[in-house]
Amino acid sequence: MKKFGDMKARFLGIHDLMKFRVTEILLISTEYDAYVLEEDGQLAEQIYHQFNDLSIPFIPRIHWVANGEDACEELKTRAIHLIITMSRISDMSSFEVETKIHKAYPDIPIVMLSYDRLIPEMIARIRKISCINRVFHWSGDNRVLLAIIKYIEDQQNVEADSKLGVQAILLVDDSPAYYSQILPIIYTEILTQTRCLVLHAMNINHGLLRVRLRPKILLAETYEEAMAIISKYRYNLLGVISDVRFPMEGELNPLAGFELNQRVREMIPDLPFLLQSEELENAERAIALHLDFLNKNSPNLLHNLRTYILENYGFGSFVFKYPDGRVIDEANDITSLERIIRDLPDESLYYHATKNHFSRWFRARVEVEVADKLRFVDTEQVGSASDIRAYILKVLNDYFRKYQSGLVLDFEGLSKKDMENAFIKLGTGSLGGKARGVAYMNVMIAKAQLVDKYEDMKVKVPRSFVIGSDVFEKFIEENELYSFLATNPTEEAIAQKFTESPLPIATQENLRVLTQHIKCPLAVRSSSILEDSRILPFAGIYNTYVVPNSHADYEVRFNQLADAVKLVYASVFYAAPVQYAKNADIRIEEEKMAVLIQELVGERYGDLYYPAISGVAQSYNFYPYYPLQPEDGTVSLALGLGKAIVEGERVYRFSPAYPKLNPLVSGPKEYLNKSQNAFYAINIEESADIMLRADENYIYKKLKVSQAYKDQSLEYTGSTYSAENDCIYDNVYQAGPKLVTFAPILKYNRLPLTQIIKDLLSLGKQSFGTDVEIEFAVNIPKDASKPKEFNFLQIRPMVVGREAFQVNMDESIESWCCSKRTIGNGIYQYIHDIIFVDPETFNLQESVQISREISELNKRLFKEGRRCILVGFGRMGTSDRWLGIPLTWEQMSQALIIVEVDLKNLRPEPSLGSHFFHNLTATHMGYFHIQYDNEAEGIFDWDWLLKQPVLQQTKYVKLVRRQEAFQVKIDGRSFKGIIYK
Incomplete structure (x- = not known):
C-alpha cells in the first residue's frame, strides 16, 4: 500500500482522491414522494449545508422524473451519477424500470428508497435483483439521503483510495431499516471529525486533503461479503460494527457475528470490533468473551454508538486516562497531544501506548505514517516508560518537522508548536x-x-x-x-x-x-x-x-x-x-x-x-x-x-x-x-x-x-x-x-x-x-x-542583459567615454543631456550636498520629460558618503546611463550586489565604470566634457545639453561600452 508520507507528495495527490463524485442525481418517484422528500425532508437545503460546511465545491443536483419513460429520456440528455427510485416495493413490477435502466446504463448505481418496513422474505427477493445496489428505508430523517450519496461515493472510490492510505469502517447488517439509521450516525460523526481536522489543517490544501482522506464506510449484508471486504482492506480498517444474526453460507445464521469476530481476531488482533444485537443472550455471550457489545433495543442505542465511535476510532479529543478509567486530561489537536505526553504519568503513558490508542488516533487523522510508527510500541524493546515517552516525542517531533518543511501554512488555528519551523500566511491574496x-x-x-x-x-x-x-x-x-x-x-x-x-x-x-x-x-x-x-x-x-x-x-x-x-x-x-x-x-x-x-x-x-x-x-x-x-x-x-x-x-x-x-x-x-x-x-x-x-x-x-x-x-x-x-x-x-x-x-x-x-x-x-x-x-x-x-x-x-543580441562597436568613431566594465546591453539614443559632478570643485566631504544638487537638476529633466547621462565619482547610490555620492533612486530617476569614475584617493569596488544595481539593470539603464589610471580598461575625456555648453550649474554639479544626441552602445556579452562624441 502506498503511504502518503511526504507532505508535498500528499498535497500533489489531492486530485487523485475521490475521483468519483455524485453531483447529478436522478430521482424516480411519484410527484407526492418528491414533494415529501423536498419539503418535509428539506432535501436540497440539507445536502447543501452538509456539503458547504466542508467547503466541498461538489453539491449534488437532483433531477426528478415521474416514471421510467421520462427517466430514459433524462438519461439521454445528461450524465447521471446516482439513481434513487422510490417505487413501491410491494409492486414487484416496479423492478422492470430498474432492470431496463441498468441494462442500458450498467455503470450507474441504483438505490431503492422505501417507506415500507421490509420483512426478511422481501429483502431476500430484492437481493436477487442484481440491478439494485442497496435498499434504504425512509423514516423521515433526511440525513439518510446524505448517507446514500456518501455511501455510493465510498463504494466507487474505496479500491483506488485505499492504495493511498484512506481508512474505512465496515458495517455488517442485513436490515435496511437498521443500517438506514446507523449509517447517518456514523457519517455524521465522520463529517464532524473532518470539520475538526479541517479547522486544524496547516493550509487550504491540507484541509482539502483531510476532507478527501476522510474514512469511508463500507456495508456488508452477509458473512461472505464482510470477509471479502476485510481480507481486501485489512490494512485500512479503523473498525468493524457488526450485527450478530445475518446470512452465512446462504442461510440466516444466529451466531454469524461471533464467527466473524473470531476470524477478524485471528487476522487483526487489535482491530476494534463492536457487536450489536436485539437478543439479550448475545449480550451475555459477548460479555463472557470480553467483546464490546451494544443492545439494539436500548433507548440510548444511538448515543451509545456515538460514544463508542469516539472512544475507539480516535475521533474527537484524545482523552488521557489511568488504567482504571480516571481521566487525566484531553488533547484537541496534535500540538496539545505532544504537550500533555511530556508530563503524562508513566502508568497512563504505558496504558495508552500498549493499547495502541496513539496509533489509532493518528490513523483517524489519516496520518498513516505516524500511526504505523506508534503502532504496537514494543515495551520490551523500547524499555522503560521514559524510553517510550522519548520515542513517542521523537516521532511527533519528526512529524512536525516534516509537515512544516517546505509548506506555506495558514495562520488561523496554529499553535506555538506549529510556528516553530514554518512559513505561515496571514490573510488572503498574493504572497x-x-x-x-x-x-x-x-x-x-x-x-x-x-x-x-x-x-x-x-x-x-x-x-x-x-x-x-x-x-x-x-x-x-x-x-x-x-x-x-x-x-x-x-x-x-x-x-x-x-x-x-x-x-x-x-x-x-x-x-x-x-x-x-x-x-x-x-x-x-x-x-x-x-x-x-x-x-x-x-x-x-x-x-x-x-x-x-x-x-x-x-x-x-x-x-x-x-x-x-x-x-x-x-x-x-x-x-x-x-x-x-x-x-x-x-x-x-x-x-x-x-x-x-x-x-x-x-x-x-x-x-x-x-x-x-x-x-x-x-x-x-x-x-x-x-x-x-x-x-x-x-x-x-x-x-x-x-x-x-x-x-x-x-x-x-x-x-x-x-x-x-x-x-x-x-x-x-x-x-x-x-x-x-x-x-x-x-x-x-x-x-x-x-x-x-x-x-x-x-x-x-x-x-x-x-x-x-x-x-x-x-x-x-x-x-x-x-x-x-x-x-x-x-x-x-x-x-x-x-x-x-x-x-x-x-x-x-x-x-x-x-x-x-x-x-x-x-x-x-x-x-x-x-x-x-x-x-x-x-x-x-x-x-x-x-x-x-x-x-x-x-x-x-538577475536581469543581466548578456543573453540579448550582440552590439557591434565602431571604434573608428570618436568617443569621449569607453569602458570594459559595463552593465547593460543595447544601443541608447536620443540622449541630449549630461549631469556631471565637476571634477574641479568635487569634495568628498560634500557628497550629501552633491546629492541634493544632482536631485535639483534631475527634477528639471523630469518636468521636461528628458533622460540623461549621469557622471559622478566613487559609488553612486551608496549609503556610505565616504565611498561616493549617496543618491536615492528618485534623485537620479532621469538617468539612462550612469558613469562611475574613480579618483586616485577614491577607488571603491563597484557595488554590483546592491539593490541599486538590480534596479538599474531591470529598467534597462546602462552602467560604466572607469578605473583610475588604467586606460586598458577604460578612458574618460574630461577635457572634452568640460568644454560642452552648460545649461545650468550648481556649486558642484553641471547640466550639459546639446542639440545633437549622444549615442551609447553597450555589449552585454563582452562588457564593453562606448559613448560617442
Missing part, C-alpha cells in the same frame, strides 16, 4: 514577489534534502509570516486612503496618516498572537506583487523595518509591529517607487503590497543583536578577473546585519569557485585599509520602546569591528594584522587590529559555507531558468551544543 521566492525556495530546500545535508550546519528559512496582499487593499479601502493620497501629500504626511490608520481587525488579532509567541527581533519587509519579479525587481525600492520586539509589554510589541507593517504599506506611495514605476512605464496603482515578517537572524551579545555573517551571492559575475569566469558567480560577505552589503559599503567579495583566492590588493596594509571596518547591529535595550519612524535607519547601530572582537563573535570570520611583521594572521588570537577576512571559513573550511552557496545558487538557477541572486545570514550560537544555521532570506532573478 508578493519576495515572499513567493522565499516560500518557493523553502519547498526546494526541503525537496533537495539540503536541510541536514551539511556537517555542523543546518540550512533553513527563518520563521516567516506573510500578510497577504488582500490585507493591503482592505487597509487602504477601510481607511479611505486613496482619497487622501489624491491630494499629493508629502512622504512625512503619508507615513503619519498610515500609522494613525488601524489595520483590519483580523490582522490585528493575528499580529497580537504573533508577538506573544515570537520573542526575538523581527524584520518587516516589503513583498509587493511586482517585487523580485523576473522582469522588474523593485529591489530595495520599498522600506524594510526592524522591530526590536523586546518590550515586556506585548501590547507595545504589537504596536511596533503594526506600525512597521503600515509603514511598509506607506512606502508604496513614496517618491522612489512612484518614480521607478514611471520609468518602467507602469502605474503605481497597479502595485499591491504583501508584507514578509521574518525572525531577524542573529545572536544576542549583551544589548547588541546581530548575525555572525550576512551575505549576498550571485550566480553570475559581471567583472571576473583571471582565473575567474562569469559563470563562477560572486559572493559578498559582511560581519553583522546585511545592510552593509545592500547599501554598497566595504565588504568582502570572493568567487565560490575560488574561495581561497585573496582580494586584489597590493599587500597586508592595503588589505587592512580596504576591509570592512564597521558593522551593523541593533541595540535591544535602547530600542525596546522605540517609536517607529518613516526613516528605516532609526534602529541600526554602526559599530567598529573591535566591538565584535569584544563580543567574541569573530572566531569564524576574523583575522589579525601585525604591524610589526606587516602580515595577516588567519585568527583573532594574535595581538593587533582585527580584520574581517572570513579566512577560517574560506581558507580552512571550518564551515561548509562555500558548498552551501554553490548548491543554492545551482538550485535557484535551475529552478528560475536564469541567473539568480540570493541573500542569506549565518548564525553561530554562543552555545556550542546548538547547531550553526545557514538562513536563506531571499532570492531574485
